[in-house]
Amino acid sequence: HNKVDIECLINGEYSVVCRRDHDEVYLPFSFIHKYFEVYGKITPADGIYDPRGTFATFENYNVEVRDRVKCISGIEGVPVSTQWEPKGFFYPTQIAQYGLAHYSKNLTEPEPRVKIIDDGDKNLGNWIVSTDATVSREFDTELKSNILRFTTSDQASSQVWCKVNISQDFVLSLDLRLKPNSSLTVVLQNKDKKETVYLHYVTSLQLIYALDDHIYYGIGVEHKWRRLTRDLVTDMQKGWALLDKAKRKSPRNKFKISSIILMGEGSAANIRVSTSEHMAHFFAAARWLVSTQRARGGWPVRARRRVASRVPDLRAGWHSAMSQGHGISVLARAFHRSKDVSYLRAAQRALHLLDVPSSAGGVKAMWMDKYVWYEEYPTKPPLFVLNGFIYTLLGLYDLHVIEGDNSISLAKKMFDDGMLSLKTLLPIFDTGSGSFYDLRHFTLGVSPNIARWDYHATHVNQLYLLAGLDPDPILINTAKRWEGYMQGKRAAHN
Amino acid sequence: HNKVDIECLINGEYSVVCRRDHDEVYLPFSFIHKYFEVYGKITPADGIYDPRGTFATFENYNVEVRDRVKCISGIEGVPVSTQWEPKGFFYPTQIAQYGLAHYSKNLTEPEPRVKIIDDGDKNLGNWIVSTDATVSREFDTELKSNILRFTTSDQASSQVWCKVNISQDFVLSLDLRLKPNSSLTVVLQNKDKKETVYLHYVTSLQLIYALDDHIYYGIGVEHKWRRLTRDLVTDMQKGWALLDKAKRKSPRNKFKISSIILMGEGSAANIRVSTSEHMAHFFAAARWLVSTQRARGGWPVRARRRVASRVPDLRAGWHSAMSQGHGISVLARAFHRSKDVSYLRAAQRALHLLDVPSSAGGVKAMWMDKYVWYEEYPTKPPLFVLNGFIYTLLGLYDLHVIEGDNSISLAKKMFDDGMLSLKTLLPIFDTGSGSFYDLRHFTLGVSPNIARWDYHATHVNQLYLLAGLDPDPILINTAKRWEGYMQGKRAAHN
Ligand SMILES: [Ca+2]
Ligand SMILES: [Ca+2]
Numbered sequence: 001h002n003k004v005d006i007e008c009l010i011n012g013e014y015s016v017v018c019r020r021d022h023d024e025v026y027l028p029f030s031f032i033h034k035y036f037e038v039y040g041k042i043t044p045a046d047g048i049y050d051p052r053g054t055f056a057t058f059e060n061y062n063v064e065v066r067d068r069v070k071c072i073s074g075i076e077g078v079p080v081s082t083q084w085e086p087k088g089f090f091y092p093t094q095i096a097q098y099g100l101a102h103y104s105k106n107l108t109e110p111e112p113r114v115k116i117i118d119d120g121d122k123n124l125g126n127w128i129v130s131t132d133a134t135v136s137r138e139f140d141t142e143l144k145s146n147i148l149r150f151t152t153s154d155q156a157s158s159q160v161w162c163k164v165n166i167s168q169d170f171v172l173s174l175d176l177r178l179k180p181n182s183s184l185t186v187v188l189q190n191k192d193k194k195e196t197v198y199l200h201y202v203t204s205l206q207l208i209y210a211l212d213d214h215i216y217y218g219i220g221v222e223h224k225w226r227r228l229t230r231d232l233v234t235d236m237q238k239g240w241a242l243l244d245k246a247k248r249k250s251p252r253n254k255f256k257i258s259s260i261i262l263m264g265e266g267s268a269a270n271i272r273v274s275t276s277e278h279m280a281h282f283f284a285a286a287r288w289l290v291s292t293q294r295a296r297g298g299w300p301v302r303a304r305r306r307v308a309s310r311v312p313d314l315r316a317g318w319h320s321a322m323s324q325g326h327g328i329s330v331l332a333r334a335f336h337r338s339k340d341v342s343y344l345r346a347a348q349r350a351l352h353l354l355d356v357p358s359s360a361g362g363v364k365a366m367w368m369d370k371y372v373w374y375e376e377y378p379t380k381p382p383l384f385v386l387n388g389f390i391y392t393l394l395g396l397y398d399l400h401v402i403e404g405d406n407s408i409s410l411a412k413k414m415f416d417d418g419m420l421s422l423k424t425l426l427p428i429f430d431t432g433s434g435s436f437y438d439l440r441h442f443t444l445g446v447s448p449n450i451a452r453w454d455y456h457a458t459h460v461n462q463l464y465l466l467a468g469l470d471p472d473p474i475l476i477n478t479a480k481r482w483e484g485y486m487q488g489k490r491a492a493h494n
Numbered sequence: 495h496n497k498v499d500i501e502c503l504i505n506g507e508y509s510v511v512c513r514r515d516h517d518e519v520y521l522p523f524s525f526i527h528k529y530f531e532v533y534g535k536i537t538p539a540d541g542i543y544d545p546r547g548t549f550a551t552f553e554n555y556n557v558e559v560r561d562r563v564k565c566i567s568g569i570e571g572v573p574v575s576t577q578w579e580p581k582g583f584f585y586p587t588q589i590a591q592y593g594l595a596h597y598s599k600n601l602t603e604p605e606p607r608v609k610i611i612d613d614g615d616k617n618l619g620n621w622i623v624s625t626d627a628t629v630s631r632e633f634d635t636e637l638k639s640n641i642l643r644f645t646t647s648d649q650a651s652s653q654v655w656c657k658v659n660i661s662q663d664f665v666l667s668l669d670l671r672l673k674p675n676s677s678l679t680v681v682l683q684n685k686d687k688k689e690t691v692y693l694h695y696v697t698s699l700q701l702i703y704a705l706d707d708h709i710y711y712g713i714g715v716e717h718k719w720r721r722l723t724r725d726l727v728t729d730m731q732k733g734w735a736l737l738d739k740a741k742r743k744s745p746r747n748k749f750k751i752s753s754i755i756l757m758g759e760g761s762a763a764n765i766r767v768s769t770s771e772h773m774a775h776f777f778a779a780a781r782w783l784v785s786t787q788r789a790r791g792g793w794p795v796r797a798r799r800r801v802a803s804r805v806p807d808l809r810a811g812w813h814s815a816m817s818q819g820h821g822i823s824v825l826a827r828a829f830h831r832s833k834d835v836s837y838l839r840a841a842q843r844a845l846h847l848l849d850v851p852s853s854a855g856g857v858k859a860m861w862m863d864k865y866v867w868y869e870e871y872p873t874k875p876p877l878f879v880l881n882g883f884i885y886t887l888l889g890l891y892d893l894h895v896i897e898g899d900n901s902i903s904l905a906k907k908m909f910d911d912g913m914l915s916l917k918t919l920l921p922i923f924d925t926g927s928g929s930f931y932d933l934r935h936f937t938l939g940v941s942p943n944i945a946r947w948d949y950h951a952t953h954v955n956q957l958y959l960l961a962g963l964d965p966d967p968i969l970i971n972t973a974k975r976w977e978g979y980m981q982g983k984r985a986a987h988n
Contacts, residue, residue: 368862427935431925432942437988441921445968447975448926450987474939481941493944494931 077284092299096326099285112275120146182264215239297349321374325395571778586793590820593779606769614640676758709733780828791843815868819889
């Protein structure tokens with residue numbers, strides 16, 4: 001190969017790693033994107049939006065790889081955010097987006113490859129058992145499946161392990177029931193560098209811990225069956241991030257799973273490795289939403305949030321219309337797939353705070369006492385963030401449709417009210433060459449907050465989606481004009 | 495001189511007359527202005543606005559030289575517009591601007607030079623009288639001044655004339671009373687080309703007529719004293735425009751007044767030539783406003799106006815809040831200067847239509863049923879033009895102050911209501927890099943109508959002016975931010 005990484009000096013000020021191929025030098029788009037403030041994504045929705053289908057363009061989202069995701073928690077199986085709180089916290093919007101992204105990917109990606117390690121039946125793992133360890137197989141009435149029981153001694157060398165050699169797929173899932181001080185360890189090896197990484201899933205409440213080549217995830221301390229579904233590469237990268245190791249781009253093709261190790265005492269079953277397990281991730285998000293919902297139907301955000309200068313911070317415990325709306329979108333889909341009414345009830349409960357003013361702990365603002373706005377950030381005065389409002393409308397639409405088209409539902413009324421607000425106020429978000437992210441210039445009297453191109457592209461995608469649901473020409477015309485702005489077509493002056 | 499006019503070919507498409515000086519070529523700013531869409535004027539208001547003083551930055555306006563001004567009428571002494579009606583019509587906004595520009599110039603320009611041709615007293619013209627003509631002098635009790643009576647025969651050669659030689663100043667004024675078929679003629683000569691132009695002021699109702707070197711203005715047919723004040727260069731240029739003669743730029747320095755000729759039968763008095771007669775022009779506008787005001791206090795616009803696609807045309811007879819406001823600004827100043835209460839009463843009557851909805855022939859629109867807007871163009875739906883609204887506010891302010899600061903006047907209430915609307919809605923006119931001319935994108939759902947740079951500069955000047963009257967920081971902050979936009983400082987994106 002003649003392709004080499006070279007350092008490119010930008011204006012003599014800083015450097016960017018570029019690719020050289022003979023006489024041509026290739027600059028990374030991530031740099032061009034920021035430097036020239038251009039955008040590189042527009043995914044027009046194809047077909048009419050359906051609450052049973054993909055959510056907006058979320059099949060393109062990879063929530064877990066974001067820097068502000070500390071890791072996927074071992075107990076709940078949902079992302080933990082560090083966006084406004086370095087310790088990490090459960091951010092309901094992010095968890096719902098994680099669910100919606102995996103739900104959408106499940107519909108758009110090809111069928112995953114599945115490699116069964118041990119199903120207790122036709123495919124049995126070749127478990128190597130230390131002399132002071134034991135294994136046995138039996139039928140479990142709770143799981144309704146054959147399981148593998150194991151014990152090892154206190155000796156570090158005492159283990160039950162299974163050699164594997166999987167280098168294309170990295171999502172491990174299994175049923176696991178561990179006694180205290182037991183663990184499951186997955187060994188990953190870098191094929192080039194012979195580097196070895198140990199991912200330990202341990203009986204503890206600690207979120208994540210990393211030391212040298214060892215990364216630990218707590219999976220809880222109760223002695224009960226739990227289904228563990230882990231994207232091993234994500235788990236490895238989040239551990240590296242903790243260690244401040246240089247982030248390696250797409251290392252999937254450099255690694256292989258070389259072994260799975262059981263230690264302590266417990267049982268395992270239905271062990272497999274897949275290209276993806278999107279629905280497992282989706283339902284982890286849905287279960288989290290049901291289990292953490294509060295009496296008023298909300299998912300409070302447990303982090304203080306500085307939104308804008310001149311506006312008091314949102315204090316930990318605030319609600320977001322976007323969390324509520326995204327939560328509803330997840331729960332509506334979970335009900336659709338599972339027919340479990342607890343998801344539907346949770347979605348309906350989540351409506352309540354959309355009708356509670358921000359001043360009373362809810363998320364409702366009014367434009368000039370006339371038009372309701374569901375606030376992504378319920379500040380006083382309100383900000384009227386556009387993208388979060390539209391996502392909330394989608395949640396309302398999802399619930400209404402999933403409830404049954406003939407119902408006269410609260411969700412439908414809230415959706416209709418919100419659409420009236422949107423169709424009325426949408427022009428005020430038009431800059432003539434782009435869009436405003438919010439209306440803080442109106443409510444705070446400050447300089448306008450122009451949407452950067454990726455948010456503008458989000459606005460365009462959202463409007464195309466809504467234009468498929470509502471024939472009012474303001475939606476399709478604005479979507480087209482705003483898409484034109486991305487191609488440099490500006491509004492005329494007089 | 496080495497400076498020559500050359501023809502510059504622009505993109506091989508069309509040509510522009512430029513100046514060459516040795517190796518340098520100078521392009522006219524009028525071309526650069528349009529071609530690059532740059533602006534070249536910003537006149538920050540100095541000092542606090544005073545209704546007795548200059549109006550905004552109107553001392554820079556030259557209403558009569560605009561192409562869309564057909565001429566200054568001989569009877570009323572006010573401009574006649576061809577903007578939306580090729581025949582010409584009295585456009586109240588333009589007439590008021592003519593008055594306000596001259597009022598402002600009177601305050602800012604140096605004292606004019608005055609050359610007395612004949613005052614019937616110390617300075618007597620050297621009149622040359624044909625053998626079949628007569629002149630006599632007597633005291634006129636109406637004018638309270640010595641006058642010159644004249645008669646000439648039907649012969650074309652029969653005349654009373656006075657040789658003059660004035661080459662710096664071109665505003666002629668005199669008292670004149672003519673019997674039918676009589677005229678005053680002013681002869682202008684081009685010093686370079688020996689070209690002669692004859693300006694005839696004749697007893698007719700015709701606005702303007704031109705044939706070869708003869709230009710005719712009707713000054714009415716009644717046998718009564720009238721004071722005629724004519725900018726001879728303007729009168730000559732408007733005649734040339736009718737003849738489609740190539741427009742000569744600033745020919746003042748190439749011409750001289752060579753003689754004044756009286757024919758027919760009549761009287762003349764107080765004949766003089768000045769650098770300017772701004773207050774005469776101002777009071778011509780004020781008198782026109784008083785004499786043409788209708789019962790509801792309006793100055794209807796007698797021309798059909800196409801405002802925007804998707805909006806029904808304004809039919810001839812529509813009212814404009816800008817006409818009403820500018821009219822009030824003229825009349826308030828006329829009352830201040832003359833103490834003639836008929837000006838004050840007319841100004842007060844002009845308020846009425848500001849409180850009448852556009853749908854009922856007035857100019858009032860409401861923003862979301864809450865905020866009043868005085869409409870420059872009272873379309874259905876409304877457009878919310880910004881600059882015309884602010885000019886209307888200035889009219890209200892002018893009247894309120896001139897009425898006496900302690901009065902609880904209707905003008906004050908209307909001003910306060912309008913200022914509340916302005917301070918509330920001003921942010922919606924912010925594009926993040928300029929300003930919107932109006933809010934048609936909101937009311938019509940069309941592409942926004944961005945203000946071109948000279949209108950944006952007008953917005954900035956207007957806001958600086960209002961910021962001197964109202965301490966609300968939204969005014970001064972917006973003025974500064976919008977001025978920054980003209981220097982390329984755009985609002986940040988998120
Ligand atoms: Ca957002
Ligand atoms: Ca205007």
